Amino acid sequence: MKFGPKSTVVAVLTAAALALTACGGGGGGGNNGAAATTLTLGSVNDMKTFDPTDAHIGHTMPFYQAVYDSLIRRAPGGELEPMLATEWTYNEDHTVLTLKLRTDVTFSDGTKFDATAAKANLDRFKEAKGQDAYQAASLKSVDVIDPATITITLNAPDPAFTYYLTQALGFVASPKAIGTEGIKTDPDGSGPYVYDKASSVKGSQYVFTKREGYWDKDLQKFDKITIKYLVDLTARTNALVSGQVDAALLDPKSGKQAEGSGMVAHKSQVDWHGILLFDRDGAITPALGDVKVRQAINYAFDRKTILEQQYLNEGTVTEQVFGPESGAYVPELDNTYPYDPAKAKALLAEAGYPDGFTLKIPTVAAFDGVNAVYKQQLADVGIKLETETIPPANLVSDMAAGKYSAATFQLYQGEPWVAINQMVSTSALYNPFKSETPDLTALIQAVQNGGDKSADEAKKVNEYLTKNAWFLPLFRLNQMYFSNKKIDVQPQLQQAVPSIYNYAPAK
Amino acid sequence: MVSFILKRIVSGISVLVAISFFTYCLLYFSSTNIARNILGEFASQEQVAAKEVELGLDRPLLVRFFEWAGQAVQGNFGASWFNSEPVIGAITTRLPITLTLVVVAMLCITIVATLLGMAAAIKRGWIDRLVQGAAVLGDAIPDFVLGIVLVAVFAINLHFFPATSSISPDAGMNAWVASMTLPVIALLINGVASVAQQVRSAVIKQMERDYVRTLRSRGIPEWEILFKHVLRSAAPAALTVLSLKFVGMLGGVVIIEQIFALPGMGALAVQSTSMGDIPLVMGVVLYTVVIVIIVNLLVDLINGWLNPKVRVS
Numbered sequence: 001m002k003f004g005p006k007s008t009v010v011a012v013l014t015a016a017a018l019a020l021t022a023c024g025g026g027g028g029g030g031n032n033g034a035a036a037t038t039l040t041l042g043s044v045n046d047m048k049t050f051d052p053t054d055a056h057i058g059h060t061m062p063f064y065q066a067v068y069d070s071l072i073r074r075a076p077g078g079e080l081e082p083m084l085a086t087e088w089t090y091n092e093d094h095t096v097l098t099l100k101l102r103t104d105v106t107f108s109d110g111t112k113f114d115a116t117a118a119k120a121n122l123d124r125f126k127e128a129k130g131q132d133a134y135q136a137a138s139l140k141s142v143d144v145i146d147p148a149t150i151t152i153t154l155n156a157p158d159p160a161f162t163y164y165l166t167q168a169l170g171f172v173a174s175p176k177a178i179g180t181e182g183i184k185t186d187p188d189g190s191g192p193y194v195y196d197k198a199s200s201v202k203g204s205q206y207v208f209t210k211r212e213g214y215w216d217k218d219l220q221k222f223d224k225i226t227i228k229y230l231v232d233l234t235a236r237t238n239a240l241v242s243g244q245v246d247a248a249l250l251d252p253k254s255g256k257q258a259e260g261s262g263m264v265a266h267k268s269q270v271d272w273h274g275i276l277l278f279d280r281d282g283a284i285t286p287a288l289g290d291v292k293v294r295q296a297i298n299y300a301f302d303r304k305t306i307l308e309q310q311y312l313n314e315g316t317v318t319e320q321v322f323g324p325e326s327g328a329y330v331p332e333l334d335n336t337y338p339y340d341p342a343k344a345k346a347l348l349a350e351a352g353y354p355d356g357f358t359l360k361i362p363t364v365a366a367f368d369g370v371n372a373v374y375k376q377q378l379a380d381v382g383i384k385l386e387t388e389t390i391p392p393a394n395l396v397s398d399m400a401a402g403k404y405s406a407a408t409f410q411l412y413q414g415e416p417w418v419a420i421n422q423m424v425s426t427s428a429l430y431n432p433f434k435s436e437t438p439d440l441t442a443l444i445q446a447v448q449n450g451g452d453k454s455a456d457e458a459k460k461v462n463e464y465l466t467k468n469a470w471f472l473p474l475f476r477l478n479q480m481y482f483s484n485k486k487i488d489v490q491p492q493l494q495q496a497v498p499s500i501y502n503y504a505p506a507k
Numbered sequence: 508m509v510s511f512i513l514k515r516i517v518s519g520i521s522v523l524v525a526i527s528f529f530t531y532c533l534l535y536f537s538s539t540n541i542a543r544n545i546l547g548e549f550a551s552q553e554q555v556a557a558k559e560v561e562l563g564l565d566r567p568l569l570v571r572f573f574e575w576a577g578q579a580v581q582g583n584f585g586a587s588w589f590n591s592e593p594v595i596g597a598i599t600t601r602l603p604i605t606l607t608l609v610v611v612a613m614l615c616i617t618i619v620a621t622l623l624g625m626a627a628a629i630k631r632g633w634i635d636r637l638v639q640g641a642a643v644l645g646d647a648i649p650d651f652v653l654g655i656v657l658v659a660v661f662a663i664n665l666h667f668f669p670a671t672s673s674i675s676p677d678a679g680m681n682a683w684v685a686s687m688t689l690p691v692i693a694l695l696i697n698g699v700a701s702v703a704q705q706v707r708s709a710v711i712k713q714m715e716r717d718y719v720r721t722l723r724s725r726g727i728p729e730w731e732i733l734f735k736h737v738l739r740s741a742a743p744a745a746l747t748v749l750s751l752k753f754v755g756m757l758g759g760v761v762i763i764e765q766i767f768a769l770p771g772m773g774a775l776a777v778q779s780t781s782m783g784d785i786p787l788v789m790g791v792v793l794y795t796v797v798i799v800i801i802v803n804l805l806v807d808l809i810n811g812w813l814n815p816k817v818r819v820s
Contacts, residue, residue, distance in 0.1 A: 046778075129551070131547035228671075230671065234655060234766055235670075235671045
């Protein structure tokens, strides 16, 4: 037998069919998010542990919010609303906070929520020193007044404390479960949903089902919520446009593709992006110790063009590190450093660096592109930017250890007191050289003791930081959150992704 | 035969030990800040130091390696430093996905490439040119690019398949098949092209041999000559390429799993390595080495079975 043309074609087709049927056959399956009462989200970060003492602001908040109630709930616009605490009041000097608590709440294991449970959680949070341990830094002691009342005594006024009670510090787990190994994989809270461990796969998807008899039906808009961990941007975009997930965080480029496929953008500005100029005393890079040099760096950047080219204009240029909703924002400050290379050169010469100097910063893959642009911008005024590639996992710890005099980074624009403790105060993680001046310290103290006026006081801190060029703020970036039309979503102020309460089936 | 297998097992174990040690050294020198990364940005210096002692990060390389090896020999691979998941558990939940991908892709490659290669060798003409052209093209297109194109066409535009994995404990066989199809195709195109090329040249070479003429002259049917004699002699070359493809695929699958969001070994390997999660990385490396050793052994055995000439006496 010879292979005739017909049999060859048959052989090839059979082989192809074999390949397809051996591994194909099925199909469809792209409509997971279709039913009206399920919600499927694509998450950038994986859930490491359900232990609420290790909860962390940002991407993983929805995981915790599904299973745990917090003492106070933060509305999408940032207003504080009752949750497990029905009301809260400070004493006159803002050092004792009294919380009135709900009495009709039960944890998954059947234990009743009460003042003792609230105290046990706060005490445990302070002791556990988890990811966001700083939130309990000002917490001195918790006292049970009666089953429905606790008082929290602070070491010193903390304008962000009630905000922290909406975050990691505020999550409440069953007193039987806190501190155990089990809680890391089996959450035991009182939240609107319960974790369905049998349907979940670690590192892939996490399934939550509606809690029976939950006290606030308005927070249970879905029967089932699935959060899929999709670290790869392409996979996340594909999952969204093909209908596998209902909402996910993308970036400006993939956002264009999503918009083309009829997805809805929910943009909000969470982070500011720029270069943190850490070495303000000139310990490693003496030039940075001179305010004129730091100002020169601020004049050297053509913010508008960089934003257009690197981020497809998805953001707003800025010269200050506080966001418009923070209360500390001063619009006029955004005219402090217009793009002016000649002025930058003049300032450098005045400071005694007419030939510039060398500045070394760390870089990771995510910032390689923009750092190349920044190198060019600085070279134009005579400053040589050297970049050192380091593993992404080491970026924060290397910065915090004071290994670099400056670094390109993105920081979320929190409440003024949160932001100050994040990057300005001497205990701030992003102030590794512990820069301080008497003037600034006085301004910071005014914020801390400002009570209801603390955001106004923070404007003065903002002015000080901008005029003294503590940072090189470039722009506030749009958080490119997208959803399909089956659901409604509201972005959450100052949070990387919307809170779990911000989703609802489309009307 | 038994002594051959024993010999291979012994050499396999020495390779295993050498690679484990080498990997451990690499991790030792490349990973810093592990305790800090576990505890988070806000842990104090004292906490970090205490965690380093707890994990044994303060001790010398050799001490740490032998301690790990001592435990590993007893089957105790420890747990992830970051999420406390036992290493064995992490691997056994992800291994089925990766192995299904690779094994199904290999089977498809074997069948399709053999048929194509033989057709090209015997028919020559247009099908031969097609196979040769496809071989160059298949080699030139990286499988991840193919994966992205496949998703765009078959998942997003045509909705034939899910764009990313829909595998979950609740989902049945359908979800597995639907989720695996595109990744398997992305993985196999490249393999089919190069293996078909190998089969083609090996078959052509065999067809020119005297024994084929002898068999023909004795009136043995052409299909029997082809499948029973020629293919058998041509197989070793193809098998070697196949085993290399298999090993290469264990690496290539890392990116494919990312694109299709398949919760397999690839994602685990990338994540654990970037974080410096030493127990997990070591587990992943060991599993890979064991699989490679087993595949090589199997290939040698199959080769011997197919072709008495290569059998060890």
